[in-house]
Amino acid sequence: MTDTATATGKSAVSGVEIVLDAVTKHYPGQPHPAVDAVSMTIPAGEIVVLVGPSGCGKTTTMRMINRLIEPTSGTVTIDGRDAATMDPDRLRRGIGYSIQQAGLFPHMTVARNIATVPGLIGWDRKRIAARTDEMLELVGLDPGTYRRRYPRQLSGGQQQRVGVARALAADPPVLLMDEPFGAVDPITRGLLQDELLRLQAELGKTIVFVTHDFNEAVKLGDRIAVLGDRSRILQYDTPAAILADPADDTVAGFVGADASLKQLTLTRIRDVELGDCPTVTENDSIGTARAVVANKDWALVLDARRRPLRWVSSEQLAHAPAVRDAGTPLGETLSMASTLQDGLEALLTDRNATGVVTGPRGEYAGLITIDTLVAHLSALRAEHGGAPATEAPA
Incomplete structure (x- = not known):
């Protein structure tokens, strides 16, 4: 499996295309397959989210991509190569894998966890050390502070960041x-x-993401595959298309009654004009x-x-002797990758x-206010021939 890099409008694509053709998993002794003839194309450099109820087979479908579960029949093609013809260990080392609760080795430091796959594929110590620090910086953790810590010394969010860093350490084109x-x-x-979206904007990997949370799927996915029983694909399309036109009642149930509110999830803060405010430094x-x-x-x-x-x-x-002694602590900030729905919740x-918005390195970038949201919604309504959001219907 080799990386490809092509320029796109927003980032370089380092991911590769994945094609599932009639992929099936039938466990012995079971009357029906757990996954039944799933066919889909996952474009290079996109986040494709598999969403569906517990037990529908979405995790099984994903694990057949890197052969943690061997398909009973059908073909998985990665960058034009049949995964079944590849050595399974080499295949898995070329695909990043991140799971719930991070799955870090508890007896290893953060640095050793991140170095796992680079070490297995033969990188030298100097290269591994440099890559470890680079990955920690990439996921927003200071190497000097965190490289020697153990997983038990990290918060849940920090463990997940380390898990993502480990999955990306060997620069795989695909991340599961x-x-x-x-x-x-x-x-x-x-x-x-937000951090995953920021990383994806920089790296352009092919990401297959499993969740049961439709809101998460709308926020993260370039495309969403809504799965039913035995991973039958009920609808595979962009979030906007699924919200606007659910394929059937089951998909409509996932979308829910608040489809209009979910539309706010489709616009990133980076796509609207930010406000500003006076600033001082400590x-x-x-x-x-x-x-x-x-x-x-x-x-x-x-x-x-x-x-x-x-x-x-x-x-x-x-009444303060110095700037550093005055003020009210700031709450959570928003990133450029945050959605307008995130912004509304913050407001x-x-x-x-x-809402205070920060840039890639945490620097102040601007403000989002109720006026920001009203202006955006008014522009959308005008674009689609509706009345401005501030006007009452006739």
Whole structure:
């Protein structure tokens, strides 16, 4: 299996095409196959999400791609090569694999976990060490802080980040992800989803992602395969097409009654115009900071790397000896890969009804407000011939 790289409008594609042709898994003694003649093409460089109820066969279908489960019949083709003709160990080492609760080796440090596959395929120590640090940086973990820690010393979200780093360490063209974020809390789950989208924008892998959460599928997937019993494909299309026109009542049940609200999940914050606000840094003098907030009454405090820390008001600055001693801690921030639905949820929980947006390295990028959402929805309605969102229907 070899990587291919072609330029696209948003990123370089390093993934490869996967084709499933009538793939079936029939376990001995069972009257019906667990997976029955599944056929689908997974385009290179896209995230394809398999979504369906528990027990429908979606994980079995995914595991037949890297032959953790051997198909009873049918063909899996990866980058034009029949997976059945390849040595299974070499096949698996060329495909990243990330599972729920990370699946890290508890007796190994973070660095050794990440180095597992590069070591198996013969990389030298210097190259492995450099790649380990690169992967930790890529998933937002400081190498100096985390490389010598053990999994038990990490939070659930940090373990999942290390799991993704390990899956990507040998630079595989294909990444299989089996409900990787299902065991973490909702806030951490949203952050990990954003992180995956950021990584995909940089790396352009082919990702097959299994989940039972349709909202997660809409947020992450370039395409979604809604599966029924025995992995029968009920609909395989883009999230927008499935939300707009479910193929049958079963798919409509997955979509739910809030299809209009889910449409907000289809737009990323990077696709809308952001607002701005006054900013000061922790190193600014108290006089400079007071001058900045004089006309606005409040500002955003940034650190030396322009990462947002907290809100500060003119009243707070009036009684503080230094900028670093004033302000109200900032809650969770949004990334450019966050969706407008993420933005709406942030606005509903923020005391200022304002979401702070950060760039790739955590730097301040702008604000999202209710006005941002209204302007976007008005533009969508105008584009489709409807009345602006601020107007009442006739």
